[in-house]
Amino acid sequence: MRFSEINAHLFLFRVGIAGAGGLGSNCAVALARCGVGTLVISDFDVVEPANLNRQYYFINQVGILKSFALKENIAKINPDITVIAHPVKLNKLNIPEIYSGCDVIVEAFDSDDMKEMLIETVLTGMPEIPVIIGSGVAGWGNNEAIRYRKIDETLYVCGDETTEATDELPPLAPRVAIVANMQANTVIEILMNKNKPKNTYEIPIK
Amino acid sequence: MKFLLNKREEEFDKEILSVNEMLVLKKFSFRMRIIKINGVLVPKERYNSTMIHEGDDVSMIYLMSGG
Numbered sequence: 001m002r003f004s005e006i007n008a009h010l011f012l013f014r015v016g017i018a019g020a021g022g023l024g025s026n027c028a029v030a031l032a033r034c035g036v037g038t039l040v041i042s043d044f045d046v047v048e049p050a051n052l053n054r055q056y057y058f059i060n061q062v063g064i065l066k067s068f069a070l071k072e073n074i075a076k077i078n079p080d081i082t083v084i085a086h087p088v089k090l091n092k093l094n095i096p097e098i099y100s101g102c103d104v105i106v107e108a109f110d111s112d113d114m115k116e117m118l119i120e121t122v123l124t125g126m127p128e129i130p131v132i133i134g135s136g137v138a139g140w141g142n143n144e145a146i147r148y149r150k151i152d153e154t155l156y157v158c159g160d161e162t163t164e165a166t167d168e169l170p171p172l173a174p175r176v177a178i179v180a181n182m183q184a185n186t187v188i189e190i191l192m193n194k195n196k197p198k199n200t201y202e203i204p205i206k
Numbered sequence: 207m208k209f210l211l212n213k214r215e216e217e218f219d220k221e222i223l224s225v226n227e228m229l230v231l232k233k234f235s236f237r238m239r240i241i242k243i244n245g246v247l248v249p250k251e252r253y254n255s256t257m258i259h260e261g262d263d264v265s266m267i268y269l270m271s272g273g
Binding site: 019021022023024108109110111112113115116119120123124133134135136137138149151152155157159160161162163164165171176 | 212237238239240242245247249250265267268269270271272273
C-alpha cells in the first residue's frame with residue numbers, strides 16, 4: 001500500500017487524545033504526520049520550561065495552553081489535519097461530550113488517578129471505542145521492558161507497566177516518545193483494519 | 207480453583223475468591239490498576255463484592271504515573 005493510499009484512508013478518521021504532555025504531544029504529532037484527519041486534544045495545562053525535556057513544544061510557547069500550542073505545531077507539520085483543542089480538565093461528565101464520535105481514544109495522562117478515571121469512564125460509558133493506555137515510561141534504558149499488550153478489542157496498553165515517575169526517576173524524552181509512538185502505532189493498526197469511519201465528517205476542501 | 211490471570215493459569219486453594227482477596231494473596235501492591243473479568247470492567251469500589259469463579263478470564267493492567 002502506498003503512502004498516499006494510507007494517508008487517504010486515515011484522513012477519514014477521528015482520534016481522541018486525553019492529555020497533551022509527553023505521551024499526548026508526541027503521539028498526536030505522529031498521527032498527524034500519518035494523516036489521521038481529525039484529532040481531538042484536551043489538556044488544561046500551559047507549556048512550562050520543564051516540559052521541553054520530552055514534550056513536543058518550543059521555548060517560545062512557554063506560557064501558552066498546551067492544547068493550543070499543539071494545534072499550532074501540528075498545523076506547521078500537516079495543515080490538512082483538523083485539530084479540535086479543548087483547554088479543559090477532563091472529568092466523568094465532559095469525557096463523553098468531548099470524545100463521543102472518536103474512532104479511538106489515546107490515554108495520555110501523567111497521573112495514575114486521571115488514567116484510571118478516563119479508562120473507567122470510557123469502558124463504562126463508551127464501551128465501543130478502543131482505548132490505548134500508556135503506562136510505565138519513567139527513567140532510561142531497559143528497552144526490553146517496554147511492551148505492548150492487547151487485552152481485548154477495546155483495550156490496549158503500551159509501556160513497561162512497572163516504572164512510576166518520581167523526582168528521582170523522571171520521565172525522559174526517549175522512553176516517553178517510544179511509548180507515545182507505540183500508542184500511535186496501535187491507533188494506526190486499528191484504523192487500517194477499519195473499513196470506514198462509523199460517522200462521516202466534513203472533509204475540508206484542499 | 208483455577209482461573210486465568212493475564213492469560214496465565216493461577217491456582218488457589220479456595221472455591222471462590224473476591225478480587226480484593228486475589229490482590230492480597232498475589233501481594234499486588236500497585237496503587238492503581240484496571241481489572242476486567244471476562245471482558246467486563248470491575249470498578250475499584252466493587253473489588254470486595256466481585257467474585258472470581260473457576261475458569262474466569264481475568265485481565266489486569268497496572269497504571270503507572272508518568273507521561
